[in-house]
Amino acid sequence: MQINTVSKKKYFLSKKVDSFFAGVADAARFVGDYFTQLFKPPYEFSEILRQCYKIGVDSLPLISLTGFIIGIVFTKQSRPSLSDFGATSWLPNLIGIAVFRALAPLVTALICAGKVGSSIGAELGAMKVTEQIEAMDVSASKPYKYLVFTRVTASVFMMPLLMLYTSFVALLGSYINISANEHISISTFIANAFDKINFLDFKAAVIKATVFGFTISMVACYKGFNAIRGTEGVGKAANAAVVTSMYLIFIEELMIVQIIGWFR
Amino acid sequence: MQTEKEIVIDIKGLYKSFGDNHVLRGVDLEVARGENVVVLGRSGTGKSVLIKIICGLLTQDEGSVIVLGEEVKNINRKQLEELRLKVGFSFQMSALYDSMTVGENIAFPLKRNFPNLSKNEVDEKVDSVLNSVSLLKSKDQYPAELSGGQKKRIGIARTLVLRPEIMLYDEPTAGLDPISSIEINALIKNIKEEFGVSSIIITHDLVCAKTTGDRLVMMFDGVVQKQGTFEEVFDSDDERIKSFYEYNFT
Numbered sequence: 001m002q003i004n005t006v007s008k009k010k011y012f013l014s015k016k017v018d019s020f021f022a023g024v025a026d027a028a029r030f031v032g033d034y035f036t037q038l039f040k041p042p043y044e045f046s047e048i049l050r051q052c053y054k055i056g057v058d059s060l061p062l063i064s065l066t067g068f069i070i071g072i073v074f075t076k077q078s079r080p081s082l083s084d085f086g087a088t089s090w091l092p093n094l095i096g097i098a099v100f101r102a103l104a105p106l107v108t109a110l111i112c113a114g115k116v117g118s119s120i121g122a123e124l125g126a127m128k129v130t131e132q133i134e135a136m137d138v139s140a141s142k143p144y145k146y147l148v149f150t151r152v153t154a155s156v157f158m159m160p161l162l163m164l165y166t167s168f169v170a171l172l173g174s175y176i177n178i179s180a181n182e183h184i185s186i187s188t189f190i191a192n193a194f195d196k197i198n199f200l201d202f203k204a205a206v207i208k209a210t211v212f213g214f215t216i217s218m219v220a221c222y223k224g225f226n227a228i229r230g231t232e233g234v235g236k237a238a239n240a241a242v243v244t245s246m247y248l249i250f251i252e253e254l255m256i257v258q259i260i261g262w263f264r
Numbered sequence: 265m266q267t268e269k270e271i272v273i274d275i276k277g278l279y280k281s282f283g284d285n286h287v288l289r290g291v292d293l294e295v296a297r298g299e300n301v302v303v304l305g306r307s308g309t310g311k312s313v314l315i316k317i318i319c320g321l322l323t324q325d326e327g328s329v330i331v332l333g334e335e336v337k338n339i340n341r342k343q344l345e346e347l348r349l350k351v352g353f354s355f356q357m358s359a360l361y362d363s364m365t366v367g368e369n370i371a372f373p374l375k376r377n378f379p380n381l382s383k384n385e386v387d388e389k390v391d392s393v394l395n396s397v398s399l400l401k402s403k404d405q406y407p408a409e410l411s412g413g414q415k416k417r418i419g420i421a422r423t424l425v426l427r428p429e430i431m432l433y434d435e436p437t438a439g440l441d442p443i444s445s446i447e448i449n450a451l452i453k454n455i456k457e458e459f460g461v462s463s464i465i466i467t468h469d470l471v472c473a474k475t476t477g478d479r480l481v482m483m484f485d486g487v488v489q490k491q492g493t494f495e496e497v498f499d500s501d502d503e504r505i506k507s508f509y510e511y512n513f514t
């Protein structure tokens with residue numbers, strides 16, 4: 001029997017700590033690749049467009065329903081506390097602030113994390129475990145550019161649009177409730193709802209949505225690309241994609257709100 | 265024995281571990297131009313790892329792998345991509361893109377690597393390789409509609425469309441019925457003759473080894489134990505080589 005001459009691997013700190021940092025470095029490289037690709041045409045416009053369409057179709061029904069119901073419920077639940085002060089005429093202002101500053105970006109992102117994130121995680125995870133991604137790699141077909149860059153870019157474009165759409169249906173839901181109770185005309189409602197919203201709020205909402213969109217797709221692609229062998233890995237990748245991006249979305253929300261606060 | 269044949273794959277002292285799992289422990293292997301080399305060995309000896317290192321999907325811990333004159337681990341991304349155009353890889357599970365039709369599967373590497381090709385040129389090339397694997401009729405089908413043997417042939421066609429100089433087959437007949445296996449074996453021989461490629465064929469199917477291989481390499485415990493013609497390798501007292509033979513032929 002021949003003696004195994006491979007030297008024992010030495011760890012810097014410990015096996016666990018080392019592999020944690022190796023994982024972080026790997027993820028950072030994965031994210032960094034996106035920005036390298038950003039400066040390397042061609043950009044697969046047709047594939048990006050196809051992904052945009054898919055993201056929209058995937059999430060539109062759920063977003064419509066959720067946004068609309070949130071509008072109604074939030075209005076209904078806020079009314080009693082405002083009417084204690086005889087301030088129900090402030091409802092549209094309150095809703096406007098709540099929707100633009102907090103609800104719309106967050107709700108849209110969470111729904112997309114569930115819908116888009118899990119679908120990308122599962123799709124790429126399945127491609128990984130059946131060696132389709134390696135097959136693209138060995139035929140020099142640049143899988144990162146074709147699979148990751150297109151999805152992340154599409155999601156970065158789509159998320160702000162979806163966020164604006166969520167705001168629209170939420171305000172619509174709110175107006176339906178208000179018009180039944182307070183009998184305000186739609187033009188007054190809109191004027192009041194946007195009264196306290198300034199351009200900074202609008203910018204902040206769009207920035208949040210863009211960051212969330214990047215996060216959701218990037219995390220899902222990373223989890224998919226790193227799915228480990230077997231069909232079980234596909235489910236795990238989809239699940240991890242959703243859970244991880246939800247954590248990140250809340251952390252990012254907190255950070256962006258802090259940063260925006262400095263500009264107010 | 266031929267003298268001074270050009271060596272297209274030259275592997276020396278190859279080591280690869282995954283954590284504490286020491287998979288390859290000093291593999292030496294040479295493939296000459298136009299030669300079909302069969303690598304035999306039981307599951308888990310690292311045969312797939314070996315060919316994945318050859319095309320740069322994995323990187324070795326120690327040792328050198330020179331493919332078409334290039335040290336694979338030292339070349340940059342662009343050079344690696346150029347090298348990969350010359351090295352075809354047929355995956356164990358075919359690895360067809362299941363969201364694309366057969367025709368789109370084969371056109372994909374062409375379009376990705378040669379964006380200036382016209383639609384007609386791509387179509388012509390796709391039809392021509394589909395003809396080589398006698399599956400032109402399946403052009404508009406999806407991978408899910410194909411049998412295992414057909415998938416294998418499409419997977420091979422998808423690499424052939426790039427006109428590789430080297431083919432790496434990972435268990436080309438595994439999981440196939442005998443008739444499909446015979447077709448694949450014939451195809452591998454035909455590819456060598458028609459396209460003049462050199463190949464490494466990984467298998468534990470001795471019929472496949474015998475029909476397709478010019479030379480056999482027996483791997484055990486992460487090293488090459490024996491090599492030569494089919495008769496030379498199996499004329500052995502080694503229990504493991506004997507049981508390998510008996511499992512296939514008795």
Ligand SMILES: Nc1ncnc2c1ncn2[C@@H]1O[C@H](COP(=O)(O)OP(=O)(O)O)[C@@H](O)[C@H]1O
Nearest residue numbers: 282285287305306307308309310311312313314
């Ligand atoms: N990417 C990987 N990460 C960790 N272990 C791996 C990886 N690829 C292969 N292995 C391990 O290497 C060994 C050899 O695998 P493989 O080359 O697939 O065997 P085979 O000879 O059957 O093709 C197995 O024990 C497998 O678990």
Ligand SMILES: [Mg+2]
Nearest residue numbers: 311312356434
């Ligand atoms: Mg294998």
